[in-house]
Amino acid sequence: QVQLVESGGGSVQAGGSLKLSCAVYGYVYIFSMCEMRWYRQAPGKERELVSSISSDGTTNYADSAKGRFTIAQDNAKNTLYLQMNSLKTEDTAVYYCAACPFEGPTGSGMQWWGEGTLVTISS
Numbered sequence: 001q002v003q004l005v006e007s008g009g010g011s012v013q014a015g016g017s018l019k020l021s022c023a024v025y026g027y028v029y030i031f032s033m034c035e036m037r038w039y040r041q042a043p044g045k046e047r048e049l050v051s052s053i054s055s056d057g058t059t060n061y062a063d064s065a066k067g068r069f070t071i072a073q074d075n076a077k078n079t080l081y082l083q084m085n086s087l088k089t090e091d092t093a094v095y096y097c098a099a100c101p102f103e104g105p106t107g108s109g110m111q112w113w114g115e116g117t118l119v120t121i122s123s
Contacts, residue, residue, distance in 0.1 A: 002026040002112045004097050009117030016087050016121075022080040022097030022114055031055065031073050031080075034100035037110065038071060038082045040093035040119075050095070051082060064090075087121045094118050 008020040020038070024030050035054045041047040051061045051071040059071050070083040080097055095117050098110035 002030075002099070004099060004112055004114035006095065006097055006114040006117040009095060009119045011120040011122065012087060014087060014089055014121055014123050017083070017085045018087065018119060020082040020084065020095055020097075020117060020119075022082075024078045024080070024099065027099075028078060030078070030099055031075055034111075036071075036073065036080050037098045037101070038080075039096045039098060040091075041096070041116075042090075042093040045093075047096070053080070084119070087119075089121045089123050092119060092121045 003025040005023045006020060008018060010018060012018055032055055035052055037052040038050040039047050040050050049062060050065050051059065051069055053059050053071045053073060061069060068084065068086045072081045097114045098112065100111035102109060102111055
């Protein structure tokens with residue numbers, strides 16, 4: 001059974017930094033097989049993609065995250081990270097890691113999701 005467990009959320013002031021972690025259990029070679037993503041969902045808003053890293057290490061960022069966030073993975077620890085700097089109040093959200101995008105006849109999505117970690121940025 002694959003489990004994704006996020007940690008590292010918390011409350012910081014605007015301009016500060018946080019580093020989120022997503023430990024993957026039950027799938028040792030997941031990073032070499034699947035794209036990993038960070039999503040977030042702010043209060044009253046739809047979930048949005050923040051950043052992704054493919055199995056070959058290619059990274060992508062939402063415009064709102066470019067230049068401030070960095071996605072990375074540690075194969076030895078089977079852990080995905082999101083380093084967030086210069087945080088803004090609009091970064092307040094629950095952040096989720098997700099693994100292995102799929103597409104099928106019934107739709108598309110991610111095979112596994114974490115429970116999320118809350119990030120609160122105060123002014």
